[in-house]
Amino acid sequence: MTGHRNSRFAQALIYGALVLAAIAFLTPLAWMVSTSLKPLNETMSLPQAWVPSRICWENYPDSIREMHDFWRYAGNSLLLCLLSVTGTVASSALAAYGFSRIEWKGRDKVFFVLLATMMIPFPVVMVPIYGLFKELGWIGTFKPLWVPAFFAGAFNVFLLRQFFLGIPKEISEAARIDGCSEFGIFLRVILPLSKPALLIVGLFQFLYTWNDFLGPLVYLTEQKNFTLALGLQSFQSQNGGTSWHHLMAASTLIVLPVILLFFFTQKSFIEGVATTGRKN
Amino acid sequence: MTKRDRHNLLTGLLFISPWAVGFLAFCAYPLAGSLYFSLCDYSALSPAVFIGGQNYRDLATDGVFWTALYNTLFFAAFAIPLGLVVALGLAVLLNFNVRGRGLFRTIIFLPSLVPMVCLAVLWQWMLNGELGLVNTVLNPVLGVINGILGTDWPAPNWLADARFAKWGIIFTVLWGAGNAVVIFLAGLQDVPRHLYESADIDGANFLQKTIHITLPIISPVIYFNMIMGLIGSLQVFAVPFVMTGGGDGPERSLLFLATYLYQNAFDYWNMGYACAIGVILFLVILLLTLAACKLSERHVFYAGK
Numbered sequence A: 001m002t003g004h005r006n007s008r009f010a011q012a013l014i015y016g017a018l019v020l021a022a023i024a025f026l027t028p029l030a031w032m033v034s035t036s037l038k039p040l041n042e043t044m045s046l047p048q049a050w051v052p053s054r055i056c057w058e059n060y061p062d063s064i065r066e067m068h069d070f071w072r073y074a075g076n077s078l079l080l081c082l083l084s085v086t087g088t089v090a091s092s093a094l095a096a097y098g099f100s101r102i103e104w105k106g107r108d109k110v111f112f113v114l115l116a117t118m119m120i121p122f123p124v125v126m127v128p129i130y131g132l133f134k135e136l137g138w139i140g141t142f143k144p145l146w147v148p149a150f151f152a153g154a155f156n157v158f159l160l161r162q163f164f165l166g167i168p169k170e171i172s173e174a175a176r177i178d179g180c181s182e183f184g185i186f187l188r189v190i191l192p193l194s195k196p197a198l199l200i201v202g203l204f205q206f207l208y209t210w211n212d213f214l215g216p217l218v219y220l221t222e223q224k225n226f227t228l229a230l231g232l233q234s235f236q237s238q239n240g241g242t243s244w245h246h247l248m249a250a251s252t253l254i255v256l257p258v259i260l261l262f263f264f265t266q267k268s269f270i271e272g273v274a275t276t277g278r279k280n
Numbered sequence B: 001m002t003k004r005d006r007h008n009l010l011t012g013l014l015f016i017s018p019w020a021v022g023f024l025a026f027c028a029y030p031l032a033g034s035l036y037f038s039l040c041d042y043s044a045l046s047p048a049v050f051i052g053g054q055n056y057r058d059l060a061t062d063g064v065f066w067t068a069l070y071n072t073l074f075f076a077a078f079a080i081p082l083g084l085v086v087a088l089g090l091a092v093l094l095n096f097n098v099r100g101r102g103l104f105r106t107i108i109f110l111p112s113l114v115p116m117v118c119l120a121v122l123w124q125w126m127l128n129g130e131l132g133l134v135n136t137v138l139n140p141v142l143g144v145i146n147g148i149l150g151t152d153w154p155a156p157n158w159l160a161d162a163r164f165a166k167w168g169i170i171f172t173v174l175w176g177a178g179n180a181v182v183i184f185l186a187g188l189q190d191v192p193r194h195l196y197e198s199a200d201i202d203g204a205n206f207l208q209k210t211i212h213i214t215l216p217i218i219s220p221v222i223y224f225n226m227i228m229g230l231i232g233s234l235q236v237f238a239v240p241f242v243m244t245g246g247g248d249g250p251e252r253s254l255l256f257l258a259t260y261l262y263q264n265a266f267d268y269w270n271m272g273y274a275c276a277i278g279v280i281l282f283l284v285i286l287l288l289t290l291a292a293c294k295l296s297e298r299h300v301f302y303a304g305k
Helices: A008-036 A059-066 A070-100 A107-117 A122-135 A143-151 A154-165 A169-177 A182-193 A195-211 A214-219 A228-239 A244-264 A266-276 B003-037 B054-060 B063-094 B101-113 B116-126 B133-149 B165-174 B178-189 B193-201 B206-234 B238-243 B257-267 B271-299
Strands: none
Touching: A008 A059, A008 A244, A008 B063, A008 B101, A008 B116, A008 B133, A059 A070, A059 A244, A070 A107, A070 A143, A070 A154, A070 A182, A070 A195, A070 A228, A070 B003, A107 A154, A107 B003, A122 A143, A122 A214, A122 B003, A122 B257, A122 B271, A143 A195, A143 A214, A143 B003, A154 A195, A154 A266, A169 A182, A182 A195, A182 B003, A195 A228, A195 A244, A195 A266, A214 A228, A214 B257, A228 A244, A228 B116, A244 A266, A244 B101, A244 B116, A266 B101, A266 B178, B003 B271, B054 B271, B063 B101, B063 B165, B063 B178, B063 B206, B063 B257, B063 B271, B101 B178, B116 B133, B116 B165, B116 B238, B165 B238, B178 B206, B193 B206, B206 B271, B238 B257, B257 B271
């Protein structure tokens, strides 16, 4: 599969296919940005131009105003992301350590249970969890959306465990001989060695929380507590089918932070996604 | 058990305790709860009343539920294989040593970062029957096809037409295949080089190498992506929910199991019934995953076994 073995014709074919695929994958994003800069009448008539007759930057402040509490939603999303990322990184690292760096009876059986829980879709357990949070008086607050993150996500534990298993045992042994406690080894030896893996878990959790729709839809009752995803949906259900330029501007604003985050962390990001499919 | 074993067991349990508490509270309890509430008349406003299998009997005669089940299975039956083929195809292309490979990979991966709600709003616009970009591209193509075949096929009004609505959702989801592409690509890069080199010496062509070397070696990755696709597709919710404004589309063509579950739980406060739908959804996922597992025993090749 190396390059020099392919004939010129095959190379051209591969290149052509890749260019086509790139166009197909990029077009919707480009269309979103293009629409977001059009005056309303140009979104409602045919043929639609890629470049509007006048670049309407004002669509952005307008859509923010139309969504009412855009900045508040953004703040809510950010706060939830911050809390969830902190919670899941800390708790998942602890659990992953217990599943990888300490030998105890029944460990692998319990880990199998953890793997099995990844198969349970949220809708299936949604009603009893809702009942539980209702008993606690948490419905309408942010708590249902971040407190569970402090109890480790199965997928994150799985990823971190893979990483911890790759760290040589001797490192822990040396620290143990020096009189380091198990928690000390975790905190001062394993965690500093695992920064890339922790970054990946944090990134995944950030994305998950930023993108989550069903959770906020179920638990948040007041408009002032909405996240950006929920705010956009509520904006869309009021304006669907008419102000596409504003909907696209709002969508662009919500996608943008994610894309920026991706570009700054691209290497670890892609590696992180790639690891999810590898098993040892 | 020696003293050291007991110490290790205690430390180990202490470390996993955050997960263990979460597992009990957000997994084991709600799973058992769903099972129990599915046998109850329960509204979350008043205590649950045990009614036996009534919810399930009601489901059996509920046409809307069968529609939701059919739609969910239809969606999964096309979205999963299409997703696998598209993702694997793109990964194979990206695995060639061409210039700008990193850029292509980034472009293909980007859409999978787009939040579900944005994805839904964007594609609702893309698939708009009159003004959408999809039909703007499709119309001239259909013109040529109609000219050749002498037919008179109009471009579909995707989300407003029960015959095409699910396809609209399938295309929307396919656009986010980038995640699976990256996973496949990593699998392809793990295939030992020397296997291809020996095959080259034997004069094998690209197709033969793909069938006899690449596919068997990356079969665990195919299996992984298939299971992920299975679990994801069967609980499809956000995209159709947002696209239909919280409804179920023309002639209920966009009503899925998760949507119907949500509607029963939070629109009608019929939580017992919603739990029964949840149990069915869980069983469907469980059965299909087990089936995939059985299939994998025969076809998936694990190095070292």
